[in-house]
Amino acid sequence: MKKLTALTLVIALLLGVFASLTACGGGDGGDTAVTTTAADAGAVTEETELLRENTPDTLPAGLNYNGMDVRIHVRGDTGSIEEFEIEQTGDVIDDAIYRRNSSVEERLNVELSVVIGHGWEKYNDEINKIRNSILSADNAFDIVSGWSARIPVLAVEGCFMNMYDLPHIDFDQPWWVQSLIEELTIADNLYFLTGDITLTILRAAYAIVFNKSMAEKYQVGDLYQTVLDDKWTIDDMSEVVKGISSDLNGDGVMDEKDQYGSVWTAMNDVDSFLQSSGIKMITKDSDGYPVWDFEYDKIAVLVEKVYGLMFENDGVLGYNTAGGTAGENQSIMFIEDRVLLRPAVLSYCEGSLKEMESDYGIIPYPKYDEKQEEYLTRIQDAAALMCVPISQPTDKLDAVGAVLEAMAAESYRNVTASFFEVAMKVKYSRDEVSSQMLDIIRGGAYLNFASIYNESIGYPWFVMRNLMCAKSKDFASWFAKNEPTIIQKLEVAVNSFKSNE
Numbered sequence: 001m002k003k004l005t006a007l008t009l010v011i012a013l014l015l016g017v018f019a020s021l022t023a024c025g026g027g028d029g030g031d032t033a034v035t036t037t038a039a040d041a042g043a044v045t046e047e048t049e050l051l052r053e054n055t056p057d058t059l060p061a062g063l064n065y066n067g068m069d070v071r072i073h074v075r076g077d078t079g080s081i082e083e084f085e086i087e088q089t090g091d092v093i094d095d096a097i098y099r100r101n102s103s104v105e106e107r108l109n110v111e112l113s114v115v116i117g118h119g120w121e122k123y124n125d126e127i128n129k130i131r132n133s134i135l136s137a138d139n140a141f142d143i144v145s146g147w148s149a150r151i152p153v154l155a156v157e158g159c160f161m162n163m164y165d166l167p168h169i170d171f172d173q174p175w176w177v178q179s180l181i182e183e184l185t186i187a188d189n190l191y192f193l194t195g196d197i198t199l200t201i202l203r204a205a206y207a208i209v210f211n212k213s214m215a216e217k218y219q220v221g222d223l224y225q226t227v228l229d230d231k232w233t234i235d236d237m238s239e240v241v242k243g244i245s246s247d248l249n250g251d252g253v254m255d256e257k258d259q260y261g262s263v264w265t266a267m268n269d270v271d272s273f274l275q276s277s278g279i280k281m282i283t284k285d286s287d288g289y290p291v292w293d294f295e296y297d298k299i300a301v302l303v304e305k306v307y308g309l310m311f312e313n314d315g316v317l318g319y320n321t322a323g324g325t326a327g328e329n330q331s332i333m334f335i336e337d338r339v340l341l342r343p344a345v346l347s348y349c350e351g352s353l354k355e356m357e358s359d360y361g362i363i364p365y366p367k368y369d370e371k372q373e374e375y376l377t378r379i380q381d382a383a384a385l386m387c388v389p390i391s392q393p394t395d396k397l398d399a400v401g402a403v404l405e406a407m408a409a410e411s412y413r414n415v416t417a418s419f420f421e422v423a424m425k426v427k428y429s430r431d432e433v434s435s436q437m438l439d440i441i442r443g444g445a446y447l448n449f450a451s452i453y454n455e456s457i458g459y460p461w462f463v464m465r466n467l468m469c470a471k472s473k474d475f476a477s478w479f480a481k482n483e484p485t486i487i488q489k490l491e492v493a494v495n496s497f498k499s500n501e
Contacts, residue, residue: 052417057409058170064109065399072112073130073141076119080384083198084145085114092427093199096418100410108402115141120382123150134159137391142400144389145198148452149381155191156456156493158500160387163190168401175412177201177379180447186497187288192385194447196416197408202424203347204380206272207441208237208366210341211334212359212430218244218261218340224433227363227440230370234273234305237262237341237366241315244340254317256329259338261315263330266468267322268380269343273306274299274451274464275378276365281450281460282490289494290449292487299463300475302368306464307473320471334360345380346441349428350419359430364441377444381451456493458486 074080086097101112118126127150133140134154144151144160154160163169171181175196184190194201210223220240226232241261248258256263264270279302283293310318317333319326331348333339335356343365353360364375388400420442425435454461460482467478 053413055174055409055413057173057405059168059402059405059409063107063402065402067109067111068396068399069111069113070143070396070399070403071115071141072143072145073115073117074145075123075126075147075384076117079200079203080119080145081114081116083200083384084112085116092418092422093415096415100407100415103410104403104406108399108406110399110403112403120147120149123147127151127154130154131157131159134389134391139389139391139393142388142392142396143404144387145384146192146387147381148194148379148383148385150455151385151387152192152453153456155387156453156496158496159390160191161390161392162188163193163388164188165397166388166401166404167398168405169193170405173405173409173412175408177445177447179445180452183448184452185288186284186290186449187501189497189501192387192452193404193408194383194385195408196412197386197404198384198411199415199419200383201379201445202416202419202442203345203350204383205346205441205445206268206276206343206365206378206380207346207349207437208341208363209334209344209349209353210361210363211337211339212361213337214244214340215361220340223361223363224437227375227437230367232363232366232375233369233372234277234302234309234366235369238305238309238313241340242313244315248338256317256333258317260317260333261313261340262309263317263319263333263339263342264310265319265321265323265326265330266310266471267465268345270306270310270464270468271461272343272365272378272380273302274461275446275448276376277302277368278372278376278446280448282448289497290453290490292490294460294479294483296479298368303464303467303473303475306468310468311471318468320469322469345382346424346438350423354428361431362429362434362437362441364437364444375440375444376446377441378451379445379447381454383447385452453493456489458482458489460486 072084074084082094083097084101086094086101088095088098104110105112117123117129130144130146131154146154176193177195180192180194181190184192215223223232223240226236244259244261245254246259247254277298279295279299281292281294282290285291309316330339330342331352334342335353337358346362349362364377367375386404392400420438424438429438450457451461463475463478463482467473467475
Protein backbone atom coordinates (compact mmCIF):
# COMPACT_ATOMS: atom_id res chain seq x y z
CA MET A 1 0.00 0.00 0.00
CA LYS A 2 1.43 3.29 -1.04
CA LYS A 3 1.84 5.65 1.87
CA LEU A 4 0.08 8.97 1.61
CA THR A 5 2.59 11.72 1.98
CA ALA A 6 0.71 14.67 0.56
CA LEU A 7 -1.35 16.50 3.15
CA THR A 8 -4.21 16.91 0.69
CA LEU A 9 -4.49 13.15 0.27
CA VAL A 10 -4.44 12.61 4.01
CA ILE A 11 -7.24 15.12 4.50
CA ALA A 12 -9.25 13.60 1.65
CA LEU A 13 -8.81 10.14 3.11
CA LEU A 14 -9.98 11.22 6.53
CA LEU A 15 -13.00 13.05 5.13
CA GLY A 16 -13.93 10.03 3.06
CA VAL A 17 -13.61 7.69 6.03
CA PHE A 18 -15.71 9.90 8.27
CA ALA A 19 -18.38 10.14 5.55
CA SER A 20 -18.37 6.37 5.19
CA LEU A 21 -18.60 5.77 8.92
CA THR A 22 -21.41 8.31 9.24
CA ALA A 23 -23.34 6.59 6.47
CA CYS A 24 -22.82 3.21 8.12
CA GLY A 25 -23.78 4.43 11.58
CA GLY A 26 -27.16 4.60 13.21
CA GLY A 27 -28.60 4.15 16.64
CA ASP A 28 -30.09 0.70 15.97
CA GLY A 29 -26.89 -0.69 14.44
CA GLY A 30 -28.91 -2.25 11.64
CA ASP A 31 -27.34 -0.50 8.68
CA THR A 32 -25.03 -2.49 6.43
CA ALA A 33 -21.76 -1.35 4.92
CA VAL A 34 -21.59 -0.39 1.26
CA THR A 35 -19.45 -2.82 -0.75
CA THR A 36 -17.66 -1.64 -3.87
CA THR A 37 -17.33 -4.48 -6.40
CA ALA A 38 -15.89 -4.84 -9.88
CA ALA A 39 -19.37 -4.11 -11.20
CA ASP A 40 -19.21 -0.71 -9.53
CA ALA A 41 -15.77 0.11 -10.92
CA GLY A 42 -17.27 2.05 -13.79
CA ALA A 43 -18.63 4.55 -11.31
CA VAL A 44 -15.10 5.34 -10.13
CA THR A 45 -14.19 7.70 -12.95
CA GLU A 46 -11.01 9.56 -13.65
CA GLU A 47 -12.61 12.57 -11.98
CA THR A 48 -13.35 10.55 -8.81
CA GLU A 49 -10.46 10.36 -6.39
CA LEU A 50 -9.77 6.73 -5.51
CA LEU A 51 -10.01 6.53 -1.73
CA ARG A 52 -9.86 3.60 0.63
CA GLU A 53 -13.62 3.25 0.95
CA ASN A 54 -14.36 3.28 -2.79
CA THR A 55 -11.50 1.06 -3.99
CA PRO A 56 -13.09 -1.71 -6.10
CA ASP A 57 -12.10 -5.35 -6.05
CA THR A 58 -11.98 -7.62 -9.09
CA LEU A 59 -14.32 -10.38 -7.90
CA PRO A 60 -16.89 -11.15 -10.57
CA ALA A 61 -20.47 -10.15 -9.92
CA GLY A 62 -23.04 -12.82 -9.13
CA LEU A 63 -20.87 -15.29 -7.20
CA ASN A 64 -23.23 -17.61 -5.33
CA TYR A 65 -22.12 -20.56 -3.23
CA ASN A 66 -25.59 -21.64 -2.14
CA GLY A 67 -25.10 -21.24 1.60
CA MET A 68 -21.81 -23.17 1.72
CA ASP A 69 -20.20 -23.27 5.18
CA VAL A 70 -16.67 -21.84 5.09
CA ARG A 71 -14.82 -22.62 8.32
CA ILE A 72 -11.92 -20.50 9.58
CA HIS A 73 -9.51 -21.90 12.19
CA VAL A 74 -8.34 -19.16 14.57
CA ARG A 75 -6.01 -18.92 17.52
CA GLY A 76 -7.81 -19.13 20.84
CA ASP A 77 -6.85 -15.67 22.05
CA THR A 78 -9.74 -13.24 22.44
CA GLY A 79 -8.46 -10.76 19.89
CA SER A 80 -7.89 -13.49 17.29
CA ILE A 81 -11.37 -14.93 17.77
CA GLU A 82 -13.04 -11.54 17.55
CA GLU A 83 -11.35 -10.87 14.21
CA PHE A 84 -13.72 -13.41 12.64
CA GLU A 85 -16.50 -14.03 15.17
CA ILE A 86 -18.06 -10.94 16.69
CA GLU A 87 -21.46 -9.47 17.47
CA GLN A 88 -22.47 -5.84 17.24
CA THR A 89 -21.47 -4.13 20.47
CA GLY A 90 -21.62 -0.45 19.62
CA ASP A 91 -17.81 -0.31 19.48
CA VAL A 92 -16.64 1.15 16.17
CA ILE A 93 -14.19 -1.66 15.41
CA ASP A 94 -16.39 -4.53 16.58
CA ASP A 95 -19.29 -3.27 14.50
CA ALA A 96 -17.09 -2.80 11.44
CA ILE A 97 -15.92 -6.43 11.66
CA TYR A 98 -19.51 -7.59 12.13
CA ARG A 99 -20.62 -5.64 9.07
CA ARG A 100 -17.71 -7.01 7.06
CA ASN A 101 -18.63 -10.61 7.89
CA SER A 102 -22.31 -10.01 7.16
CA SER A 103 -21.49 -8.26 3.89
CA VAL A 104 -19.28 -11.14 2.70
CA GLU A 105 -21.88 -13.74 3.67
CA GLU A 106 -24.60 -11.89 1.80
CA ARG A 107 -22.49 -11.07 -1.24
CA LEU A 108 -21.24 -14.65 -1.77
CA ASN A 109 -24.16 -16.55 -0.17
CA VAL A 110 -21.89 -18.38 2.28
CA GLU A 111 -21.97 -19.08 5.98
CA LEU A 112 -18.81 -18.14 7.87
CA SER A 113 -18.03 -20.17 10.97
CA VAL A 114 -15.06 -20.21 13.32
CA VAL A 115 -13.08 -23.16 14.67
CA ILE A 116 -11.36 -21.99 17.85
CA GLY A 117 -8.02 -23.52 18.72
CA HIS A 118 -5.62 -23.05 21.64
CA GLY A 119 -4.22 -19.63 22.47
CA TRP A 120 -0.57 -18.73 22.12
CA GLU A 121 0.39 -20.41 25.42
CA LYS A 122 -0.55 -23.86 24.08
CA TYR A 123 -0.15 -23.22 20.38
CA ASN A 124 2.40 -26.04 20.10
CA ASP A 125 -0.47 -28.43 20.85
CA GLU A 126 -2.57 -26.62 18.25
CA ILE A 127 0.14 -27.09 15.62
CA ASN A 128 -0.13 -30.84 16.16
CA LYS A 129 -3.93 -30.71 15.85
CA ILE A 130 -3.77 -28.69 12.64
CA ARG A 131 -1.16 -31.07 11.21
CA ASN A 132 -3.17 -34.18 12.11
CA SER A 133 -6.37 -32.69 10.69
CA ILE A 134 -4.68 -31.95 7.37
CA LEU A 135 -2.91 -35.31 7.16
CA SER A 136 -6.16 -37.15 7.86
CA ALA A 137 -8.05 -34.91 5.40
CA ASP A 138 -10.94 -34.59 7.84
CA ASN A 139 -11.74 -31.13 6.41
CA ALA A 140 -12.36 -29.66 9.86
CA PHE A 141 -11.58 -26.19 8.51
CA ASP A 142 -11.09 -24.49 5.15
CA ILE A 143 -8.86 -21.55 6.10
CA VAL A 144 -6.24 -21.25 8.84
CA SER A 145 -5.59 -17.87 10.42
CA GLY A 146 -2.27 -18.96 11.88
CA TRP A 147 0.07 -17.44 14.44
CA SER A 148 3.00 -16.16 12.41
CA ALA A 149 5.53 -17.19 15.08
CA ARG A 150 4.63 -20.87 14.74
CA ILE A 151 2.48 -21.69 11.73
CA PRO A 152 5.31 -21.57 9.11
CA VAL A 153 6.68 -24.93 10.33
CA LEU A 154 3.64 -26.56 8.73
CA ALA A 155 4.34 -24.86 5.42
CA VAL A 156 7.82 -26.40 5.43
CA GLU A 157 6.16 -29.78 5.98
CA GLY A 158 3.91 -29.30 2.96
CA CYS A 159 0.63 -28.85 4.84
CA PHE A 160 -0.59 -25.79 2.91
CA MET A 161 -1.51 -25.24 -0.70
CA ASN A 162 0.08 -22.75 -3.07
CA MET A 163 -1.96 -19.55 -2.78
CA TYR A 164 -1.24 -18.82 -6.45
CA ASP A 165 -3.47 -21.81 -7.26
CA LEU A 166 -6.38 -20.33 -5.33
CA PRO A 167 -9.09 -18.72 -7.50
CA HIS A 168 -10.05 -15.04 -7.15
CA ILE A 169 -7.01 -13.79 -5.20
CA ASP A 170 -5.77 -10.52 -6.71
CA PHE A 171 -2.23 -10.30 -5.38
CA ASP A 172 -1.68 -6.76 -6.63
CA GLN A 173 -4.41 -5.25 -4.48
CA PRO A 174 -3.43 -2.93 -1.61
CA TRP A 175 -5.13 -5.11 1.01
CA TRP A 176 -2.36 -7.72 0.73
CA VAL A 177 1.07 -6.94 2.24
CA GLN A 178 3.31 -6.79 -0.81
CA SER A 179 6.60 -7.38 0.99
CA LEU A 180 5.30 -10.76 2.18
CA ILE A 181 4.26 -11.78 -1.34
CA GLU A 182 7.63 -10.78 -2.78
CA GLU A 183 9.76 -12.25 0.01
CA LEU A 184 7.82 -15.47 0.69
CA THR A 185 7.29 -16.65 -2.87
CA ILE A 186 9.46 -19.75 -3.11
CA ALA A 187 9.98 -21.04 -6.65
CA ASP A 188 6.53 -19.81 -7.71
CA ASN A 189 4.91 -21.12 -4.52
CA LEU A 190 3.36 -18.92 -1.83
CA TYR A 191 1.88 -20.48 1.27
CA PHE A 192 0.71 -17.41 3.20
CA LEU A 193 -1.11 -14.14 2.71
CA THR A 194 -1.82 -11.37 5.16
CA GLY A 195 -2.87 -7.76 5.18
CA ASP A 196 -6.01 -5.84 5.99
CA ILE A 197 -7.96 -9.06 6.45
CA THR A 198 -6.51 -9.14 9.97
CA LEU A 199 -6.15 -6.22 12.38
CA THR A 200 -3.09 -7.91 13.86
CA ILE A 201 -1.08 -6.37 11.02
CA LEU A 202 -1.83 -2.94 12.51
CA ARG A 203 -1.99 -3.86 16.16
CA ALA A 204 1.34 -5.70 15.98
CA ALA A 205 3.16 -2.93 14.08
CA TYR A 206 6.11 -1.52 16.05
CA ALA A 207 6.54 2.24 16.35
CA ILE A 208 8.01 4.85 18.69
CA VAL A 209 5.74 6.89 20.97
CA PHE A 210 7.05 10.12 22.49
CA ASN A 211 5.87 12.28 25.36
CA LYS A 212 5.14 15.75 24.00
CA SER A 213 5.48 17.57 27.32
CA MET A 214 8.95 16.13 27.82
CA ALA A 215 9.86 16.87 24.21
CA GLU A 216 8.96 20.50 24.78
CA LYS A 217 10.69 20.65 28.15
CA TYR A 218 13.98 19.34 26.76
CA GLN A 219 13.65 21.17 23.43
CA VAL A 220 14.36 18.10 21.32
CA GLY A 221 12.99 19.72 18.17
CA ASP A 222 10.12 18.74 15.90
CA LEU A 223 10.34 14.94 15.74
CA TYR A 224 7.57 14.78 13.16
CA GLN A 225 9.48 17.07 10.84
CA THR A 226 12.64 15.06 11.41
CA VAL A 227 10.76 12.00 10.16
CA LEU A 228 9.30 13.85 7.16
CA ASP A 229 12.75 15.19 6.30
CA ASP A 230 14.03 11.57 6.22
CA LYS A 231 16.53 12.35 8.97
CA TRP A 232 15.09 10.11 11.72
CA THR A 233 17.88 7.54 12.18
CA ILE A 234 19.20 5.37 15.01
CA ASP A 235 22.06 7.82 15.52
CA ASP A 236 19.66 10.76 15.64
CA MET A 237 17.46 9.00 18.18
CA SER A 238 20.49 8.24 20.35
CA GLU A 239 21.43 11.94 20.32
CA VAL A 240 17.88 13.04 21.15
CA VAL A 241 17.70 10.97 24.35
CA LYS A 242 21.31 11.51 25.45
CA GLY A 243 21.59 13.38 28.73
CA ILE A 244 17.85 13.27 29.53
CA SER A 245 18.09 11.55 32.87
CA SER A 246 17.44 12.59 36.44
CA ASP A 247 17.68 10.92 39.83
CA LEU A 248 14.18 11.99 40.86
CA ASN A 249 14.16 10.42 44.33
CA GLY A 250 17.74 11.41 45.14
CA ASP A 251 18.79 7.95 46.28
CA GLY A 252 21.91 7.93 44.12
CA VAL A 253 20.69 4.93 42.15
CA MET A 254 19.35 5.29 38.61
CA ASP A 255 16.49 2.86 38.07
CA GLU A 256 12.84 2.67 37.05
CA LYS A 257 11.88 5.19 39.76
CA ASP A 258 13.78 7.91 37.94
CA GLN A 259 13.58 9.79 34.63
CA TYR A 260 15.12 8.89 31.26
CA GLY A 261 15.16 9.84 27.65
CA SER A 262 14.13 6.30 26.70
CA VAL A 263 13.67 2.80 28.10
CA TRP A 264 14.19 -0.45 26.17
CA THR A 265 13.83 -4.19 26.69
CA ALA A 266 16.01 -6.74 24.95
CA MET A 267 13.60 -8.82 22.85
CA ASN A 268 10.81 -7.51 20.61
CA ASP A 269 12.02 -3.93 21.04
CA VAL A 270 15.45 -4.73 19.60
CA ASP A 271 14.27 -7.32 17.06
CA SER A 272 12.45 -4.45 15.40
CA PHE A 273 15.71 -2.73 14.45
CA LEU A 274 16.38 -5.54 11.98
CA GLN A 275 13.22 -4.76 10.02
CA SER A 276 13.48 -0.99 10.42
CA SER A 277 17.02 -1.18 9.02
CA GLY A 278 15.93 -3.26 6.02
CA ILE A 279 18.22 -6.14 6.98
CA LYS A 280 18.33 -9.08 4.59
CA MET A 281 19.65 -12.51 5.48
CA ILE A 282 18.20 -14.50 2.60
CA THR A 283 18.29 -14.04 -1.17
CA LYS A 284 17.00 -16.40 -3.88
CA ASP A 285 18.82 -18.51 -6.42
CA SER A 286 17.99 -18.60 -10.12
CA ASP A 287 15.17 -21.08 -9.45
CA GLY A 288 13.61 -18.93 -6.75
CA TYR A 289 14.74 -20.94 -3.71
CA PRO A 290 16.08 -19.27 -0.54
CA VAL A 291 19.84 -18.89 -0.23
CA TRP A 292 21.82 -17.81 2.84
CA ASP A 293 23.22 -14.34 2.12
CA PHE A 294 23.84 -12.63 5.47
CA GLU A 295 24.55 -8.87 5.54
CA TYR A 296 27.41 -9.40 7.98
CA ASP A 297 29.00 -5.95 7.95
CA LYS A 298 25.71 -4.06 8.17
CA ILE A 299 24.42 -6.20 11.04
CA ALA A 300 27.73 -5.88 12.87
CA VAL A 301 27.37 -2.09 12.77
CA LEU A 302 23.72 -2.34 13.79
CA VAL A 303 24.65 -4.40 16.86
CA GLU A 304 27.11 -1.68 17.89
CA LYS A 305 24.46 1.03 17.42
CA VAL A 306 21.78 -0.79 19.42
CA TYR A 307 24.16 -1.84 22.19
CA GLY A 308 25.39 1.74 22.45
CA LEU A 309 21.82 3.01 22.67
CA MET A 310 20.76 0.56 25.36
CA PHE A 311 23.80 0.24 27.59
CA GLU A 312 26.19 3.12 26.87
CA ASN A 313 23.81 6.06 26.58
CA ASP A 314 23.28 7.91 29.88
CA GLY A 315 19.79 8.90 28.78
CA VAL A 316 18.58 5.33 28.41
CA LEU A 317 17.42 2.66 30.83
CA GLY A 318 18.14 -0.60 29.03
CA TYR A 319 16.86 -3.94 30.32
CA ASN A 320 18.70 -7.02 29.11
CA THR A 321 15.49 -8.99 29.65
CA ALA A 322 12.14 -9.53 27.94
CA GLY A 323 8.92 -7.69 28.77
CA GLY A 324 7.30 -8.74 32.06
CA THR A 325 8.24 -6.37 34.85
CA ALA A 326 10.55 -4.46 32.54
CA GLY A 327 7.68 -3.91 30.11
CA GLU A 328 5.42 -2.79 32.94
CA ASN A 329 8.07 -0.32 34.03
CA GLN A 330 8.28 1.02 30.48
CA SER A 331 4.57 1.70 30.44
CA ILE A 332 4.35 3.23 33.89
CA MET A 333 7.34 5.50 33.33
CA PHE A 334 6.00 6.75 30.01
CA ILE A 335 2.50 7.44 31.29
CA GLU A 336 3.90 9.23 34.35
CA ASP A 337 5.97 11.62 32.17
CA ARG A 338 9.27 10.05 33.19
CA VAL A 339 10.33 8.83 29.73
CA LEU A 340 10.58 10.89 26.57
CA LEU A 341 10.17 8.03 24.08
CA ARG A 342 9.62 4.29 24.10
CA PRO A 343 9.12 1.54 21.52
CA ALA A 344 5.65 0.02 21.38
CA VAL A 345 3.22 -1.88 19.20
CA LEU A 346 0.24 0.19 18.03
CA SER A 347 -2.12 -1.85 20.21
CA TYR A 348 -0.37 -0.21 23.17
CA CYS A 349 -1.60 3.16 21.95
CA GLU A 350 -5.06 1.75 21.35
CA GLY A 351 -5.22 0.47 24.90
CA SER A 352 -2.83 1.67 27.58
CA LEU A 353 -2.36 5.24 26.36
CA LYS A 354 -5.95 6.25 25.75
CA GLU A 355 -6.29 7.62 29.30
CA MET A 356 -2.87 9.27 29.38
CA GLU A 357 -3.15 12.89 30.55
CA SER A 358 -0.12 14.25 28.69
CA ASP A 359 -0.15 14.43 24.92
CA TYR A 360 1.93 11.89 23.04
CA GLY A 361 3.00 11.45 19.44
CA ILE A 362 3.63 8.42 17.24
CA ILE A 363 6.54 8.11 14.82
CA PRO A 364 8.11 5.18 12.96
CA TYR A 365 11.17 3.28 14.07
CA PRO A 366 14.32 5.07 12.94
CA LYS A 367 16.18 4.22 9.75
CA TYR A 368 19.59 2.57 9.77
CA ASP A 369 21.03 5.75 8.24
CA GLU A 370 19.96 8.62 5.99
CA LYS A 371 20.86 6.64 2.86
CA GLN A 372 17.95 4.28 3.55
CA GLU A 373 15.14 5.19 1.17
CA GLU A 374 12.08 4.54 3.33
CA TYR A 375 10.98 3.85 6.88
CA LEU A 376 10.32 0.16 7.47
CA THR A 377 8.17 -1.45 10.13
CA ARG A 378 8.42 -4.66 12.06
CA ILE A 379 5.14 -6.54 12.35
CA GLN A 380 5.57 -8.50 15.56
CA ASP A 381 5.21 -12.26 15.17
CA ALA A 382 1.83 -12.07 16.89
CA ALA A 383 0.36 -11.29 13.46
CA ALA A 384 -1.94 -13.73 11.67
CA LEU A 385 -1.07 -15.44 8.39
CA MET A 386 -3.82 -16.82 6.15
CA CYS A 387 -3.24 -20.27 4.68
CA VAL A 388 -5.32 -23.06 3.13
CA PRO A 389 -4.90 -26.80 3.93
CA ILE A 390 -3.37 -28.86 1.13
CA SER A 391 -6.18 -31.36 1.74
CA GLN A 392 -8.85 -28.78 0.86
CA PRO A 393 -11.56 -30.36 -1.36
CA THR A 394 -11.35 -28.95 -4.87
CA ASP A 395 -15.08 -28.24 -4.96
CA LYS A 396 -14.61 -25.65 -2.19
CA LEU A 397 -11.53 -23.87 -3.52
CA ASP A 398 -13.50 -21.34 -5.52
CA ALA A 399 -15.51 -20.31 -2.45
CA VAL A 400 -12.42 -20.21 -0.21
CA GLY A 401 -10.57 -17.90 -2.59
CA ALA A 402 -13.59 -15.65 -2.99
CA VAL A 403 -14.09 -15.43 0.78
CA LEU A 404 -10.46 -14.49 1.42
CA GLU A 405 -10.46 -11.83 -1.29
CA ALA A 406 -13.85 -10.41 -0.31
CA MET A 407 -12.95 -10.28 3.40
CA ALA A 408 -9.62 -8.63 2.69
CA ALA A 409 -11.16 -6.06 0.37
CA GLU A 410 -14.03 -5.24 2.72
CA SER A 411 -11.57 -4.98 5.62
CA TYR A 412 -9.44 -2.55 3.63
CA ARG A 413 -12.44 -0.41 2.82
CA ASN A 414 -14.11 -0.39 6.22
CA VAL A 415 -12.46 -2.33 9.08
CA THR A 416 -9.00 -0.83 8.69
CA ALA A 417 -10.64 2.54 8.25
CA SER A 418 -12.42 2.11 11.58
CA PHE A 419 -9.25 1.16 13.40
CA PHE A 420 -6.64 3.18 11.60
CA GLU A 421 -8.57 6.34 10.86
CA VAL A 422 -10.86 6.52 13.88
CA ALA A 423 -9.55 4.44 16.79
CA MET A 424 -5.91 5.39 16.24
CA LYS A 425 -5.99 8.78 14.55
CA VAL A 426 -8.96 10.40 16.24
CA LYS A 427 -10.18 8.48 19.25
CA TYR A 428 -6.81 7.82 20.84
CA SER A 429 -4.19 9.68 18.87
CA ARG A 430 -3.70 13.28 19.95
CA ASP A 431 -2.89 15.23 16.77
CA GLU A 432 -3.52 15.33 13.04
CA VAL A 433 0.05 14.87 11.85
CA SER A 434 0.04 11.42 13.50
CA SER A 435 -2.13 10.44 10.55
CA GLN A 436 0.85 10.90 8.27
CA MET A 437 3.06 8.99 10.66
CA LEU A 438 0.65 6.06 10.79
CA ASP A 439 0.45 5.96 7.02
CA ILE A 440 4.24 5.71 6.95
CA ILE A 441 4.25 2.96 9.59
CA ARG A 442 1.60 0.84 7.82
CA GLY A 443 3.09 1.49 4.39
CA GLY A 444 6.50 0.27 5.57
CA ALA A 445 5.35 -3.18 6.78
CA TYR A 446 8.35 -5.45 6.16
CA LEU A 447 7.73 -9.20 6.32
CA ASN A 448 10.62 -11.25 4.97
CA PHE A 449 11.62 -14.89 4.69
CA ALA A 450 14.11 -14.96 7.56
CA SER A 451 11.72 -13.35 10.04
CA ILE A 452 8.70 -15.47 9.06
CA TYR A 453 10.55 -18.80 8.79
CA ASN A 454 12.83 -17.91 11.71
CA GLU A 455 11.95 -21.00 13.76
CA SER A 456 12.46 -23.39 10.85
CA ILE A 457 15.94 -22.13 9.92
CA GLY A 458 17.69 -21.85 13.28
CA TYR A 459 16.46 -18.46 14.56
CA PRO A 460 18.78 -16.07 12.69
CA TRP A 461 16.27 -13.26 13.25
CA PHE A 462 16.91 -13.47 17.00
CA VAL A 463 20.49 -12.26 16.66
CA MET A 464 19.71 -8.90 18.23
CA ARG A 465 17.71 -10.23 21.17
CA ASN A 466 20.28 -12.98 21.82
CA LEU A 467 23.09 -10.45 22.09
CA MET A 468 21.20 -7.77 24.01
CA CYS A 469 19.82 -10.31 26.51
CA ALA A 470 23.42 -11.41 27.07
CA LYS A 471 24.39 -7.72 27.28
CA SER A 472 26.98 -8.42 24.64
CA LYS A 473 28.06 -6.83 21.38
CA ASP A 474 30.29 -9.74 20.41
CA PHE A 475 28.52 -10.32 17.12
CA ALA A 476 31.47 -12.20 15.60
CA SER A 477 31.22 -14.96 18.22
CA TRP A 478 27.44 -15.21 17.80
CA PHE A 479 27.84 -15.54 14.05
CA ALA A 480 30.58 -18.15 14.24
CA LYS A 481 28.53 -20.23 16.64
CA ASN A 482 25.16 -19.99 14.88
CA GLU A 483 25.87 -19.79 11.16
CA PRO A 484 26.58 -23.53 10.62
CA THR A 485 23.27 -24.52 12.24
CA ILE A 486 21.34 -21.89 10.29
CA ILE A 487 22.83 -23.01 6.96
CA GLN A 488 22.07 -26.66 7.73
CA LYS A 489 18.47 -25.97 8.77
CA LEU A 490 17.89 -23.72 5.76
CA GLU A 491 19.10 -26.52 3.48
CA VAL A 492 16.68 -28.94 5.14
CA ALA A 493 13.82 -26.47 4.73
CA VAL A 494 14.62 -25.84 1.05
CA ASN A 495 14.79 -29.59 0.36
CA SER A 496 11.40 -29.96 2.04
CA PHE A 497 9.93 -27.22 -0.15
CA LYS A 498 11.32 -28.97 -3.23
CA SER A 499 9.97 -32.38 -2.23
CA ASN A 500 6.52 -30.93 -1.51
CA GLU A 501 6.06 -29.53 -5.02
